[in-house]
Amino acid sequence: MTAELTRDPDGTATQRRSGAAARGRLTRPGGVLPIVAILALLLVLIAIQQPDFFQPASLLSFLGRSAPIIILAAGQYFVIVSGEFDLSVGSLVTAQVVVAARLIDSDPGRTWPVVLLLFGFGLLVGLANGLITTALRVPSFITTLGMYLILVGAVYLWSDGAPRGGLSDEFRRFGRLAVEDVPLLGRLPYALLVLLAVAGLLLLFSRSDPGRTLVAVGDNPRTAELAGVRVGRAKTVAFVLSGLAATVAAILLGGYSGVSFQAGLGLEFTAITAVVLGGVALGGGRGALLGAMLGALTLETLFTLMNFYGVSGALKSTVQGLIILAAVSVGALRRR
Amino acid sequence: MVTIRSETTESDGDLPLLELRGITKAFLDVRVLDGVDLDLRRGEVHAVVGENGAGKSTLMKIISGVYPPDGGSVEFDGTPVSFRSPRQAQSAGIGIIHQEFNLLPERTVAENVFLGHEPLRRGLVDKRAMLRRTAELLDAVGETSFPPTARVGQLGVARQQVVEIVKALALDARLLIMDEPTAALADHEVELLYALVRRLQERGIGILYVSHRLVEVFDLSSRITVLKDGHRVTTAPTAETSHDQLVRHMVGRELAHYYPPRAEADRIGEVRLSVRDGANNRLRGIDLDLRAGEVLGVAGLQGSGRSALARAIFGAAPFTSGEVRLDGRPVRLRTARSAIRAGIAYLTEDRKGEGIAAGQSVLDNALLAGRAVFPRWAGRAARTVRIRDLLAAVDVRAAGDQQEIRFLSGGNQQKVVLARWLSLTPRILLFDEPTRGIDVGAKSAIHDLVRRLARDGAAVLMISSELPELLGMSDRIVVMRDGTIAGELPARATEEDVMGLATGADRAESR
Numbered sequence: 001m002t003a004e005l006t007r008d009p010d011g012t013a014t015q016r017r018s019g020a021a022a023r024g025r026l027t028r029p030g031g032v033l034p035i036v037a038i039l040a041l042l043l044v045l046i047a048i049q050q051p052d053f054f055q056p057a058s059l060l061s062f063l064g065r066s067a068p069i070i071i072l073a074a075g076q077y078f079v080i081v082s083g084e085f086d087l088s089v090g091s092l093v094t095a096q097v098v099v100a101a102r103l104i105d106s107d108p109g110r111t112w113p114v115v116l117l118l119f120g121f122g123l124l125v126g127l128a129n130g131l132i133t134t135a136l137r138v139p140s141f142i143t144t145l146g147m148y149l150i151l152v153g154a155v156y157l158w159s160d161g162a163p164r165g166g167l168s169d170e171f172r173r174f175g176r177l178a179v180e181d182v183p184l185l186g187r188l189p190y191a192l193l194v195l196l197a198v199a200g201l202l203l204l205f206s207r208s209d210p211g212r213t214l215v216a217v218g219d220n221p222r223t224a225e226l227a228g229v230r231v232g233r234a235k236t237v238a239f240v241l242s243g244l245a246a247t248v249a250a251i252l253l254g255g256y257s258g259v260s261f262q263a264g265l266g267l268e269f270t271a272i273t274a275v276v277l278g279g280v281a282l283g284g285g286r287g288a289l290l291g292a293m294l295g296a297l298t299l300e301t302l303f304t305l306m307n308f309y310g311v312s313g314a315l316k317s318t319v320q321g322l323i324i325l326a327a328v329s330v331g332a333l334r335r336r
Numbered sequence: 337m338v339t340i341r342s343e344t345t346e347s348d349g350d351l352p353l354l355e356l357r358g359i360t361k362a363f364l365d366v367r368v369l370d371g372v373d374l375d376l377r378r379g380e381v382h383a384v385v386g387e388n389g390a391g392k393s394t395l396m397k398i399i400s401g402v403y404p405p406d407g408g409s410v411e412f413d414g415t416p417v418s419f420r421s422p423r424q425a426q427s428a429g430i431g432i433i434h435q436e437f438n439l440l441p442e443r444t445v446a447e448n449v450f451l452g453h454e455p456l457r458r459g460l461v462d463k464r465a466m467l468r469r470t471a472e473l474l475d476a477v478g479e480t481s482f483p484p485t486a487r488v489g490q491l492g493v494a495r496q497q498v499v500e501i502v503k504a505l506a507l508d509a510r511l512l513i514m515d516e517p518t519a520a521l522a523d524h525e526v527e528l529l530y531a532l533v534r535r536l537q538e539r540g541i542g543i544l545y546v547s548h549r550l551v552e553v554f555d556l557s558s559r560i561t562v563l564k565d566g567h568r569v570t571t572a573p574t575a576e577t578s579h580d581q582l583v584r585h586m587v588g589r590e591l592a593h594y595y596p597p598r599a600e601a602d603r604i605g606e607v608r609l610s611v612r613d614g615a616n617n618r619l620r621g622i623d624l625d626l627r628a629g630e631v632l633g634v635a636g637l638q639g640s641g642r643s644a645l646a647r648a649i650f651g652a653a654p655f656t657s658g659e660v661r662l663d664g665r666p667v668r669l670r671t672a673r674s675a676i677r678a679g680i681a682y683l684t685e686d687r688k689g690e691g692i693a694a695g696q697s698v699l700d701n702a703l704l705a706g707r708a709v710f711p712r713w714a715g716r717a718a719r720t721v722r723i724r725d726l727l728a729a730v731d732v733r734a735a736g737d738q739q740e741i742r743f744l745s746g747g748n749q750q751k752v753v754l755a756r757w758l759s760l761t762p763r764i765l766l767f768d769e770p771t772r773g774i775d776v777g778a779k780s781a782i783h784d785l786v787r788r789l790a791r792d793g794a795a796v797l798m799i800s801s802e803l804p805e806l807l808g809m810s811d812r813i814v815v816m817r818d819g820t821i822a823g824e825l826p827a828r829a830t831e832e833d834v835m836g837l838a839t840g841a842d843r844a845e846s847r
Contacts, residue, residue, distance in 0.1 A: 208711070208713065209707040209708075209711035209712060209713075209716070210707075210711055212700060212703070212707055213704070213707050213708050213711075215696065215700070216693045216696055216700060216701075216704050219693035219694065219695045219696055220689075220690070220692070220693040220694065222689060222690040223689075223690050223691060223692060223693045223704070224693065224704065224708070225652075225672060225690075226650075226652060226672050226682065226684060226690050226691075227672070227676075227704040227705040227708055227709075227756065228672055228673040228676040228677075228705050228708045228709035229673075229704070229708040230673060230708075281695075285693065285695045285696070286695050
């Protein structure tokens with residue numbers, strides 16, 4: 001702006017322009033303002049139907065319940081903004097839950113080693129997704145679809161068709177319990193604390209140099225390459241973040257709803273819907289992590305609202321489909 | 337009705353082919369066009385000139401139906417029109433020849449010409465009619481060097497351009513917009529384009545000719561309209577306009593000189609970069625020394641390996657054999673990243689395709705290389721301040737550094753990419769067509785900057801297909817032909833010397 005100030009003798013013109021730029025920042029494609037507006041609208045609708053929802057206890061527990069999907073969406077954000085897809089997260093969540101149950105086998109002493117192992121597994125899956133996509137040049141849609149199928153089959157095979165063993169209470173604490181008797185707030189779910197920690201770390205990353213570079217990679221990989229970006233490595237990091245995020249989500253979900261082959265069913269699409277709803281462009285290069293996480297929260301709020309209004313839960317996937325189509329077409333129109 | 341037709345096309349009673357009145361357009365509250373009037377007569381070549389960001393491209397996009405205007409009226413052939421898509425404009429008879437062609441390289445000329453409106457016979461594509469009509473159109477524009485059955489990808493750039501023009505004619509275009517039509521052409525191809533334009537003119541087609549090359553504008557046009565900052569400065573008959581006047585209108589000041597002074601001999605230092613017998617699948621037998629403080633010009637026809645040379649040095653398409661030394665030490669630069677780390681910068685000729693990340697902000701684009709190659713956790717604010725200073729120093733004009741770079745003019749985009757490289761203080765700079773598609777004012781600024789970098793001790797290699805620019809800027813010129821260096825010329829060489837080496841005419845003479 002200094003250049004403009006020194007050259008432009010007409011101060012008012014300069015100010016008018018920077019005002020426009022500031023407004024452009026909020027409303028431009030990829031900004032978070034639209035998703036904040038949608039979320040606010042849904043919250044108003046909930047308030048009309050169910051004012052109790054806004055009691056600290058129920059609000060906090062809602063946020064805690066939403067934590068897994070918000071974390072999944074955050075991981076998915078990095079993959080999508082870099083121009084790729086991760087369809088494997090749903091089955092990775094299932095795999096992690098089933099593996100945890102069998103390895104812990106209700107023995108509290110094994111909790112922490114197994115948690116460590118799960119992170120290692122999530123990291124490996126992400127690494128494999130990333131390397132196959134970048135080094136072997138397989139489209140990520142295919143890579144992660146393959147990974148999805150491999151994980152589903154492997155888990156079935158490994159557990160002989162039915163989940164065995166059980167999770168320890170120590171493990172389940174994160175998804176199920178809360179810090180009791182917090183002044184003013186009451187019950188503070190562990191899941192919410194985990195969410196805040198993960199969100200904080202990832203927000204920090206998204207604003208760091210590698211995080212900003214990742215967005216440029218999604219926008220134009222050739223430009224990024226010529227500017228010295230290791231494009232393959234950057235994308236692989238995104239897949240690894242997604243795998244680690246899925247691991248955290250699996251720990252929370254396993255704790256909350258227990259062990260089943262359905263633990264992560266369809267979550268990849270919920271996460272993608274959330275990210276797109278949050279203003280992140282499919283194909284990459286545009287959108288904010290905060291938007292993606294707010295998108296997930298908005299989606300959960302919408303499902304809650306549907307519940308309050310007595311809409312069948314069976315419509316969930318239809319609603320997700322409509323959101324993806326609407327969000328992508330609005331994005332495409334705005335980019336004209 | 338006018339009963340008596342005047343002999344000259346300039347007669348007052350002649351209805352213009354296109355008439356724009358008070359055209360206004362804004363993006364995100366930034367006015368890019370403000371009350372622009374323009375008219376075009378049948379068979380006229382009307383040049384539209386102006387600096388980057390003056391609004392030329394936007395105006396052409398409005399005429400060709402890409403954008404609707406915010407205000408003002410468009411009359412085409414006497415009737416008010418408001419096109420809602422390029423397709424509507426096309427079917428009304430307005431064709432546009434972009435700098436980048438929209439051709440399918442794997443298809444034949446005829447298939448490209450009739451793409452989307454193939455002549456049908458009993459529901460099937462009538463190939464014979466298609467070939468015949470393509471041949472007629474090619475004949476009409478005087479093009480006989482290739483048949484309608486030629487594969488487009490095998491034609492050179494100049495011939496592909498002819499295909500584009502014929503494609504527009506196949507849709508009965510009565511108005512052709514030519515946007516920087518010579519940007520991708522070598523000098524000898526420009527003459528052919530001139531001839532083609534004159535034939536189109538004879539057929540009564542009106543041509544809006546957008547170009548930065550003022551020589552062409554004077555050669556071809558009958559009137560010139562100058563745009564500046566979204567306003568029309570003037571429209572004047574070409575015969576009554578001088579070159580200096582035009583430049584003055586465009587930049588609002590006199591240009592005292594076009595090229596900064598060359599390096600004095602004692603300012604040229606030791607060899608920074610040397611290549612011995614460098615080769616890859618595009619290059620062979622490259623021997624090159626690049627010295628601190630000099631601007632080494634690289635000339636050559638399209639496809640002679642100029643860009644391949646820069647990309648090989650930069651590691652983007654590395655040498656597969658031979659030796660590269662930096663300050664006397666042998667190095668292997670296999671990736672752009674390793675070259676950047678070694679202090680080399682490469683300004684690509686394909687700005688849109690690999691120079692910018694179009695959807696990112698000016699600031700993010702400028703920071704890209706620094707973030708990627710020298711990431712940091714602390715001191716980022718100071719780096720941003722430095723980049724802002726650099727953006728100001730190279731005089732980027734934008735509505736703030738958060739504006740997406742795609743909304744900037746080509747010249748301003750180029751300055752942002754320059755700032756990106758300058759922020760790394762490179763010791764070797766490779767400029768590939770640094771002023772392509774850039775207006776006079778920005779061009780001059782970039783020339784000054786290139787020279788200043790050399791004076792401060794950088795080694796500069798500069799590729800350009802504009803010979804006057806190359807001759808004006810270089811301390812020394814190497815000429816490329818067929819993937820190798822055909823010869824070297826001193827600063828005072830002539831265009832003929834360069835062309836002789838570039839085309840191989842020197843060899844033919846000596847035999």
